[in-house]
Amino acid sequence: MRLRTFGLLAPASMLILLMTGTLYSAIATPSNESSEAVLTIRTNDSAAVIETEILAEMNRARTNPQGYAAWLETLRPHYSGTVLQLPNEVALRTREGTAALDDAIAFLQLIPALPPLQQSAGMSQAAQDLVDDLGQTGVIGSRGSDGSTASDRIGRYGSWSGSLTEMTSYGNRTAIATVVLLILNDGDVERNLRRTLFDPAFQVVGIGCGIHTAQQTMCVMNYATAYADAEPMVANPEMGDAVSVSDAEIEDVAVQPAEVESIEPEPTEVETVEVPEAIATVPSPSESDAAINTEVTEVISSADFLPSTEPTSGKVNTDQATRSTDELIPSGNTSTSIATLIGSYDSLLQPVSYLSPFEQAIVAETNRLRADPSAYAEQLANLRQYYRDRILHLPGLPPLETVEGITALDEAIAVLRETDPLPLLEPSRGLSLGARDHVNDLGVIGATGHYGSDGSTYRDRIHRYGTVPADTLSGENISYSPLSDAQWHVIQLVIDDGVPSRGHREALLRAEYRLTGVACGTHAAYQEMCAIIYAGDFVELD
Numbered sequence: 001m002r003l004r005t006f007g008l009l010a011p012a013s014m015l016i017l018l019m020t021g022t023l024y025s026a027i028a029t030p031s032n033e034s035s036e037a038v039l040t041i042r043t044n045d046s047a048a049v050i051e052t053e054i055l056a057e058m059n060r061a062r063t064n065p066q067g068y069a070a071w072l073e074t075l076r077p078h079y080s081g082t083v084l085q086l087p088n089e090v091a092l093r094t095r096e097g098t099a100a101l102d103d104a105i106a107f108l109q110l111i112p113a114l115p116p117l118q119q120s121a122g123m124s125q126a127a128q129d130l131v132d133d134l135g136q137t138g139v140i141g142s143r144g145s146d147g148s149t150a151s152d153r154i155g156r157y158g159s160w161s162g163s164l165t166e167m168t169s170y171g172n173r174t175a176i177a178t179v180v181l182l183i184l185n186d187g188d189v190e191r192n193l194r195r196t197l198f199d200p201a202f203q204v205v206g207i208g209c210g211i212h213t214a215q216q217t218m219c220v221m222n223y224a225t226a227y228a229d230a231e232p233m234v235a236n237p238e239m240g241d242a243v244s245v246s247d248a249e250i251e252d253v254a255v256q257p258a259e260v261e262s263i264e265p266e267p268t269e270v271e272t273v274e275v276p277e278a279i280a281t282v283p284s285p286s287e288s289d290a291a292i293n294t295e296v297t298e299v300i301s302s303a304d305f306l307p308s309t310e311p312t313s314g315k316v317n318t319d320q321a322t323r324s325t326d327e328l329i330p331s332g333n334t335s336t337s338i339a340t341l342i343g344s345y346d347s348l349l350q351p352v353s354y355l356s357p358f359e360q361a362i363v364a365e366t367n368r369l370r371a372d373p374s375a376y377a378e379q380l381a382n383l384r385q386y387y388r389d390r391i392l393h394l395p396g397l398p399p400l401e402t403v404e405g406i407t408a409l410d411e412a413i414a415v416l417r418e419t420d421p422l423p424l425l426e427p428s429r430g431l432s433l434g435a436r437d438h439v440n441d442l443g444v445i446g447a448t449g450h451y452g453s454d455g456s457t458y459r460d461r462i463h464r465y466g467t468v469p470a471d472t473l474s475g476e477n478i479s480y481s482p483l484s485d486a487q488w489h490v491i492q493l494v495i496d497d498g499v500p501s502r503g504h505r506e507a508l509l510r511a512e513y514r515l516t517g518v519a520c521g522t523h524a525a526y527q528e529m530c531a532i533i534y535a536g537d538f539v540e541l542d
Contacts, residue, residue, distance in 0.1 A: 069108035122157030123206025138214035162225020361486035377416035403498030431517020434462030446524030480526035
């Protein structure tokens with residue numbers, strides 16, 4: 001059995017999206033009598049109708065992919081460069097423009113027709129549970145406020161078998177946009193969302209939609225190979241929700257938690273809403289690198305952190321679309337500066353010609369941590385008051401959903417209190433250029449990980465600009481965040497929430513390191529990416 005969770009994170013400058021409602025009632029041509037249902041509030045007439053329309057639109061695409069491909073061609077005039085303006089929707093700046101449309105059309109022209117998805121009342125209620133839970137708090141993610149996963153919620157109302165996937169999207173209002181944007185899957189080279197929608201393994205679906213206080217709207221779609229409802233489910237005429245026809249305790253339904261624990265998610269780094277663990281394996285070094293000790297870790301602990309800008313329900317944000325590395329402003333461009341909570345790194349700033357001010361701030365904050373870990377621990381303790389269970393509510397900022405809650409923070413504080421001062425890190429041009437290559441590579445396509453699109457490792461990249469002496473330790477941390485604050489990138493590496501190995505924290509606190517290279521820039525999926533390379537020594541090329 002396998003379980004996958006996806007969040008529809010917008011490519012490039014798009015904000016996180018939700019799409020519900022109907023614009024066109026037929027595949028071949030738009031209908032003149034389209035209902036144009038739009039989700040504005042969670043009511044019987046809006047959300048329930050839109051959920052039905054989403055199912056119908058998905059099944060039109062699955063049962064007649066060639067016909068749907070022909071209809072997709074009619075959307076071409078709705079593009080203006082990279083901006084897509086669907087009817088009844090705000091303009092969206094895409095990453096690929098019509099290239100994603102062409103790819104989707106080619107895909108649909110080649111695949112066979114699939115059976116229609118059957119809607120499950122129990123799976124739909126599980127989807128609605130997450131919408132009702134997170135929608136009112138404005139949190140983004142796949143875990144409920146009670147820590148529940150998709151499998152937990154679905155298990156309340158029945159049992160699933162085979163494969164299970166949950167996809168969540170935010171911000172738009174119509175059913176056609178829901179399905180079209182899933183099929184286009186703009187900005188994801190793997191097209192994970194599209195693959196899920198047209199996966200023949202999935203036969204059953206549950207859909208729940210409603211209002212999201214931060215992103216306006218939210219829709220959850222659960223897909224399974226098979227699902228057995230615990231009891232017949234009927235619509236509550238007062239609430240429009242699926243409810244059990246008897247008072248039997250749904251907690252008695254067996255959900256086989258052991259099977260869930262043993263599930264290995266498929267690689268879906270760009271779209272996953274779960275916080276990935278640190279990379280546990282390192283590729284075998286080449287002969288020339290045989291003596292180099294390495295470590296590589298990355299963190300996307302801010303994947304569920306809402307943008308610091310005011311939610312715009314999918315409106316084009318040209319500032320985020322065109323922002324370059326040099327325009328990333330360290331600490332203070334958000335409504336509340338992190339420095340006001342944990343202190344400033346200003347005294348450790350080093351002007352370096354090849355680093356942007358933002359990248360210089362990363363180095364300074366790292367050195368502030370290393371210079372006095374115990375003092376840094378006491379400043380981190382100031383964040384404890386802002387935790388509410390697993391949600392971190394920093395003043396003036398959107399809520400951050402964590403995996404461990406305050407536990408990871410307290411552990412980081414305890415470790416830092418016992419850590420002696422460490423040597424400060426000096427910036428390295430070659431290491432920074434190697435980091436820059438990776439940011440420029442993955443940021444554009446919205447990918448994550450330590451491998452470049454050409455298969456290169458961080459060692460390959462830094463060896464373009466110099467060499468790491470034999471028997472010298474080196475490593476790489478990668479951080480992604482919609483919050484453009486240099487201190488936050490370092491803080492999330494220190495806390496290392498959701499990463500059992502705490503590999504990011506260990507890299508930051510490794511006494512053998514003397515040099516660092518930093519590069520930060522925009523990321524198509526997570527808005528901002530920083531690659532940070534460390535080494536005990538590095539010989540720069542002339």
